[in-house]
Amino acid sequence: MSTPIFSIANQKGGVGKTTTAISLASALAERKKRVLLLDLDSQANATSGLGLPKTEGRSILSALLDDADAAALVQPTSVPGLDLIASELDLAGAERELAGLPAYLQRLRTVLSPIAESGKYDFAFIDCPPSLNILTLNAFCASDGVIIPMQCEYFALEGISVILRMIDKLREAGAAPALAVEGIVMTMYDVRTNLSRQVTDEIKTHFPQALYSTLIPRSVRLAEAPSHGQSVLAYAPDSTGAAAYRKLAREFLKRRAAKDPAHA
Numbered sequence: 001m002s003t004p005i006f007s008i009a010n011q012k013g014g015v016g017k018t019t020t021a022i023s024l025a026s027a028l029a030e031r032k033k034r035v036l037l038l039d040l041d042s043q044a045n046a047t048s049g050l051g052l053p054k055t056e057g058r059s060i061l062s063a064l065l066d067d068a069d070a071a072a073l074v075q076p077t078s079v080p081g082l083d084l085i086a087s088e089l090d091l092a093g094a095e096r097e098l099a100g101l102p103a104y105l106q107r108l109r110t111v112l113s114p115i116a117e118s119g120k121y122d123f124a125f126i127d128c129p130p131s132l133n134i135l136t137l138n139a140f141c142a143s144d145g146v147i148i149p150m151q152c153e154y155f156a157l158e159g160i161s162v163i164l165r166m167i168d169k170l171r172e173a174g175a176a177p178a179l180a181v182e183g184i185v186m187t188m189y190d191v192r193t194n195l196s197r198q199v200t201d202e203i204k205t206h207f208p209q210a211l212y213s214t215l216i217p218r219s220v221r222l223a224e225a226p227s228h229g230q231s232v233l234a235y236a237p238d239s240t241g242a243a244a245y246r247k248l249a250r251e252f253l254k255r256r257a258a259k260d261p262a263h264a
């Protein structure tokens with residue numbers, strides 16, 4: 001059975017995509033799920049955040065451009081059950097080359113499909129760059145769903161309409177016929193401010209089904225974890241940030257079970 005793939009995306013920078021990718025993937029692995037994380041951002045924050053080096057030739061780029069076997073690029077991480085396809089700086093130059101290939105929006109789908117079909121993983125996540133560029137569109141076309149982390153700030157709602165329009169466009173054009181929003185997760189939630197609550201209420205009004213009820217609080221431990229090359233679950237297992245991502249993992253699994261019982 002094919003592994004469901006989820007893009008973690010928001011064209012806005014610094015909203016918690018990578019933190020969510022690492023922490024949700026680790027929390028699912030902690031629950032004995034087999035998880036693959038693909039770092040598709042040339043900043044390679046998911047790679048270094050999991051303590052892996054950026055090694056030339058180990059990113060998905062060689063598969064995207066030269067048909068290298070993507071499975072051979074998979075590396076284990078220090079988290080049992082969590083594997084990674086790392087990133088490196090040269091992904092930054094991939095866009096123009098990709099755009100010159102036939103069916104360039106489907107390249108990632110094609111190279112990931114042997115891994116997905118192997119059934120080795122319960123879930124795969126793609127940590128996307130902060131832009132709706134060709135790499136992100138490739139991620140969308142390879143995905144069953146998109147998870148959108150949103151920072152609790154004033155312009156959040158405007159940002160989300162852009163990404164939703166892109167998802168609709170790809171679906172309508174037939175490039176990603178079954179693509180859907182898997183969920184919206186509010187990050188850096190600050191209980192002391194009215195703004196966090198107001199923004200979250202507004203998102204809830206507009207997207208009652210998509211919004212996860214789990215709120216990710218602003219947490220110093222979450223911000224510190226990447227510099228130690230560890231997920232927050234390993235770095236500060238008893239922190240509020242770790243607890244929040246464990247809760248998100250439970251909610252993710254529950255929603256999955258409702259949407260797609262065969263894969264839950």
Ligand code: ATP
Nearest residue numbers: 013014015016017018019130188217218219222223
């Ligand atoms: P980019 O768009 O650059 O890829 P991103 O959307 O992946 O950014 P992150 O790298 O996850 O965002 O987070 C941005 C910064 O905020 C990082 O320094 C991260 O450690 C910090 N951060 C993320 N989530 C939280 C949180 N809940 N509490 C405190 N700090 C956080």
Ligand code: MG
Nearest residue numbers: 017018041045
């Ligand atoms: Mg990131």
